[in-house]
Amino acid sequence: MFVVASLSILITMALALIRAMLGPTVFDRVLALNMFGTKTVLFICVYCFASGRTDFLDLALLYSLMNFIGMVALLRFSQFGSFGGKGQELSQ
Amino acid sequence: MDMLELVDIFVLALLAATAVAVARVRNLWAAVMFTGIYSFLGAAWMLILDAPDVAFTEAAVGAGISTVLMLGTLALTSREEKPSKKSPVLPLIVVVVTGSTLIYGTLDMPRVGDPSAPVHTRMNPSYIEKSEHDMHGEMPNVVTSVLASYRGYDTLGETTVIFTAGIAVLLILRKPGKRKTELPNSAEQKGSHG
Numbered sequence: 714m715f716v717v718a719s720l721s722i723l724i725t726m727a728l729a730l731i732r733a734m735l736g737p738t739v740f741d742r743v744l745a746l747n748m749f750g751t752k753t754v755l756f757i758c759v760y761c762f763a764s765g766r767t768d769f770l771d772l773a774l775l776y777s778l779m780n781f782i783g784m785v786a787l788l789r790f791s792q793f794g795s796f797g798g799k800g801q802e803l804s805q
Numbered sequence: 806m807d808m809l810e811l812v813d814i815f816v817l818a819l820l821a822a823t824a825v826a827v828a829r830v831r832n833l834w835a836a837v838m839f840t841g842i843y844s845f846l847g848a849a850w851m852l853i854l855d856a857p858d859v860a861f862t863e864a865a866v867g868a869g870i871s872t873v874l875m876l877g878t879l880a881l882t883s884r885e886e887k888p889s890k891k892s893p894v895l896p897l898i899v900v901v902v903t904g905s906t907l908i909y910g911t912l913d914m915p916r917v918g919d920p921s922a923p924v925h926t927r928m929n930p931s932y933i934e935k936s937e938h939d940m941h942g943e944m945p946n947v948v949t950s951v952l953a954s955y956r957g958y959d960t961l962g963e964t965t966v967i968f969t970a971g972i973a974v975l976l977i978l979r980k981p982g983k984r985k986t987e988l989p990n991s992a993e994q995k996g997s998h999g
Contacts, residue, residue, distance in 0.1 A: 780845075
């Protein structure tokens, strides 16, 4: 059952990867990356239960944090062209 | 267990597809994003290989910091890669030869989880025997106690090196506009003192 769940998560990851490759706009790719990160968290959880080592679940927490920070950085960059700072506020 | 191997093959196939996508895509912004996906997949693969500490590092450094640093680099350069006019044959040959040499090198390595491998036979067993007592309780992972306690000074030195490298990268990536406003002031100060 866990194997079927992880395989279906992997198929979803493959679909997100295809969207990131094709994606014409920036936001298709951002959404694909965000979904990919979420699916990685899910995949780690399922794989931990499938292999019986549930103490690796902490990694899934770290991944969701990383996904959030990376997404904020990507969106800031795509909106402002760089990462804020004094000069950036003036150029707004 | 055979079904779990199917999952492993799927993850490796996704890794290969992402690597090809990084090499093929011309939009550098998309390439940075694909490296983020690659780090997520690589960290998941390291977790499958029973290396949670390396997976932690890969997630923090690969998916977190390096994505931000590469985006900071993109802010200083252009977003599109210039098409190369050189023939790709020679680099392809170099890559194929290097890759086959590396694969040839792995033939001598012991199989994953082999109990007679040197990494399982040469180590002093006292780390495993005394780790739980030395760490005052239930430590589920011996690697953590070795890394953070027995080799604590070593890890502190490594952290210092990484911190210094991070400061250097931040200094390089600093906005050039700020320095221009500072330079005339410092020149004036020097002139007034002299």
